[in-house]
Amino acid sequence: MNFSATPINTSGSMLTNARSVEKAAHTSGKEERGSMVMAARVASIKGPSSLTGSPASAYQTALAQLNAVADLLNLGKGLREHLAACKRELAVHFPVRMDDGQVRTFTGYRVQHNVARGPAKGGIRYHPAVDLDEVRALAMWMTWKCALVNIPFGGAKGGVEVDPRELSQGELERLTRRFATEISVVVGPEADIPAPDVGTDAQTMAWMMDTISMHRGYSIPGVVTGKPIPIGGTVGRAEATGRGIAVMAQEALAQAGGSIQGATVAIQGCGNVGYNAALSFQALGAKVVALSDRSGGVYRPEGLDVKAVGDCKGETGRCCDYAKATSISNPELLQLPVDILVPAAIEGQITALNADKVRAKLVVEGANGPTTSEADAILQERGISVVPDILANGGGVVVSYFEWVQDFSRYFWDLAQVNQSMERVLRQAFVEVATRAQEHRVTFRTAALMTAVSRVLEAIKIRGVYP
Secondary structure, three states, rough: OOOOOOOOOOHHHHHHHHHHHHHHHOOHHHHHHHHEEEEEEEEHOOOOHOOOOOOOOHHHHHHHHHHHHHHHOOOOOHHHHHHHHEEEEEEEHHHHHHHHOOOEEEEEEEEEEEOOOOOOEEEEEEEEOHHHHHHHHHHHHHHHHHHHHOOOEEEEEEEEEOOOHHHHHHHHHHHHHHHHHHHHOOOOOOOEEEEOOOOHHHHHHHHHHHHHHHHHHHHHHHHHOOOHHHOOOOOHHHHHHHHHHHHHHHHHHHHHOOOOOOEEEEEEEEOOOHHHHHHHHHHHEEEEEEEEEEOOEEEEOOOOOOOHOOOOOHHHHHHHHHOOOEEEHHHOOOOOOOOOOEEOOOOOOOOOOOEEEEEEEEEEOOOOOEEHHHHHHHHHOOOOOEEEEHHHOOOOHHHHHHHHHHHHHHOOOHHHHHHHHHHHHHHHHHHHHHHHHHHHOOOHHHHHHHHHHHHEEEHHOOOOOOO
């Protein structure tokens, strides 16, 4: 298999500076990081070089990616500013009564980036690191993802700054219902449709749907996707993102003249996405040798029993408690000598600090934004191909779209139809990206962003926003 990446004009001094920038990011205070990110948003209009003095936050990474593609598409300042800005940003602070009778105030967000192609679409995450800049970045990536797989949605994202593991089921329900009430002014089946993300699941979506339905006075299944099947969910949604990751890896290997049969895979993340990706890789004949969660991971060169690792995590809450494999850390997993590396946890995992230690032949991004722009340059320089997040993990939003369509029609598909339709959409998107990458001699990420941004621009111009 030959995964030679297209060369880029990146000097050694720029890469050295990028590493020092990311080191500084770890020591900067929260207020300093916030001001630097806002400065980066303005600087992104001027060019990539102006970003090298700021920490590589998720939002800055998203802006740097946009700016690089804007250069290739010869976009003027006005269009760059429009695409860099989020259409609507809602921050809410709301009280929740805890089990001990005390009241805690939580902070949540809902951001809509661009709705030129249709209603906003994006997940809700519960995580301690949630902040406005992270949600902005995720909303922007959702815009590109929906455009790339060519479904009629724009991009949105939301979240609450909370560690869901610290709350009881009752506290989670009360938090969700209050948060749903707070953001109900901007969500709806024809306006903005939430879905599960990190720290949330089908039950979270059920609570959100029920809460908003109570406020409206009638049941609205299409107000969220990723909900349980008995209340309008679709078969295949829970496995869709993970299944799509394996399909995209299969396409990338085939394009390089290889096969997924027998390929070794390391997956960072053993939540819904990572675990279902692992099962899907096994079903396609690949060998999953490593899995991890936030507590650490396990490694077995001969291949893991994925279901057994999942069962262990279900019992103890930790992958690393699986006894029939070697315990490893998350940084070690990213450096394993494998054919395919799948970062499927959270953003910013492959950085300028560790990209030169990655030994995989192919990186398939299961998480949103797991690779910083500086790390991207290093991976390209080393000949490691990357299937970008907006392509690799698009299966979830594709099947969410199918669920939304089924809710409106009140006619539901079987699993075979859902999976076949999803794979058809994803494989078509891969062909388009691979073709553009070859034609323009650019990487998969650049080709994917060029395709997505071009489609959003087409909608903007047709609607008359810009001449």
